[in-house]
Amino acid sequence: MKQKPNDEQDNKTEFISGRHPVLEALEGERPINKIFLQKGIQPSFAAKIEKLAKQKKIIISRVPKNRLDELTKHQNHQGVLLTIAAYQYATLSEILKRSAQQETAPFLLILDNIEDPHNLGSIMRTADAAGVTGIIIPQRHAVQLTATVAKTSTGAIEHVPVARVNNLVQTVKQLKKENFWVFGTDMTGQDYRKWNAQGAVALIIGNEGKGISPLLKAQCDQLLTIPMIGHVQSLNASVAAGLLIYQGFTSRGN
Structure with missing residues (x-):
């Protein structure tokens, strides 16, 4: 906080x-x-x-x-x-420009109303380790960049640009016009271990309790699921994000 x-x-x-x-x-x-x-x-x-x-x-x-x-x-x-x-947010265009300068296809994370600062900090830490281009968060109803996020990220907040947007659905529509493939998570999706994240991709991570909002899920080109055989059929948002980010990282030839 x-x-x-x-x-x-x-x-x-x-x-x-x-x-x-x-x-x-x-x-x-x-x-x-x-x-x-x-x-x-x-x-x-x-x-x-x-x-x-x-x-x-x-x-x-x-x-x-x-x-x-x-x-x-x-x-x-x-x-x-x-x-x-105070932490300065990037614009989406700045994040995409950064990717172009690095001559790599952009790999974006879109966080749909993540509320726990520790989850955001942990996700940023994994994103930095896996070379994620940038993170997009909504301006409202979600945790912002705070001292708690900074500490949990163990310094990753200094290296991973974060853009705040008014409307995630409109942002996803904009990305699709720029030839991004958009992926989300759902219990009925494809096994994430088969995910090929080559090219310009955006991965949506849903809220800790509600998951991805229906309007945002409808914009996804493909849904992914993490198979679970235990009694607890859910994972912490940052843990799920970590698995998906590294599958994307591996499939991109890193």
Whole structure:
């Protein structure tokens, strides 16, 4: 959940905590306002943070652990936190342009009202590992890019562009006009292990409880299913996304 503004943060900044997410942010392009480093933290890690901060001329404030606990609402901050400019969303055209520059067929993820920030963060982590071109999310009724998403993504949020759109159905129609094949998930779909994701593709991952909305499902060129033989006939959204993303990754010859 996005933290409320206080004396250290306003509506144009976010908190990032945790060693790996902080290091990824320091190596990224977004402006960083300030670093909070726990007093008495491991010297080798402190030296790494100090070196990066000096290169970017960022102020470091050494604070006791209870101050970091307070700023992070008692999350596991691992002794470091920074305030950074709020996440900037890409446009769909920017994502497609990025793919053209890389001379690879685009592989997009469309997230239909994912609500759990931990699911979004985990999906971003897998997307980055598998070379997904970009992610599309709706502006309403879905989790946005927050500090929790950033931490769960372990830095992937700095590398995977995310576009917000007003209407997912209209966005899918636009993609189909640009020769994308659109795939979704459904219990009656084809075994995902037979999915060939070569070419320009968009994969839709549905809401944690409701799945893909009927109007969006109607736009899919093909539906995929993950076979299950156990007693529980459903998977966590990020787990299902991970299986599908890597099938797409493998079938594209990676």
